[in-house]
Amino acid sequence: MWLGVLGVGAAGLLGASPSGAATQSLQVTAAPGAQATRPVAITATGQVGVPSTITIYAQPGGSGCAASAAEEAARGATLVDQRAAAPGSFSFTASFTPGAAGAYVICTYLDGTSPGMTEHQNQAFAISVAPAPPPSPTSGPAPTPPAVSTARCRVPALKRHTLGGAQHLLTLGGCKLGRVYRPSAQTLRV
Secondary structure, eight states: OOOOOOOOOGGGOSSOOHHHHTTOEEEEEEOSSOBTTSOEEEEEEEEESSOEEEEEEEEESSOOOOSSHHHHHHTTOEEEEEEEEOSEEEEEEEEEOOSSSEEEEEEEEEEEEETTEEEEEEEEEEEEEBOOOOOOTTOSSOOOOOOOOOOOOOOOOOTTOOHHHHHHHHHHTTOOOOOOOOOOTTTOOO
């Protein structure tokens, strides 16, 4: 993973007045260890002399950035964040989740306007995104419960068997023995 830190002083300004040139700066960094399908923190810090808009785009591949944020959007790049910054210092962190492993270009645009003054600044750096980690053993679908047997009870002939023998035959037939009533001596037949 490449960590980009970018800063531009007066030399990077187009059409800015000398008073605004001394106050404009922009630094953009990406957290190390980027992995596909995992959020990557991108931090932008700096100073602006006039009310400005900071826009961050990410695009897969190694091509450069467009000249303006509008052109970058027209290319189909992913908008990571867009914020307004009042004159003075700013700092914010945005999150970008790369969809796949590979190289990405992070394009940052700082555009500020004020009566009689315009500030424009474009920054770019590349990050390398590693493949997504394998799923942990605890994640994924829940294990399926064991199949419930659909075998039915088949009652065997129990006449002329002892109670123990009848229980055994019922078990072999997939049945369970219910309550047993013992015959009274008066109704016993021989």
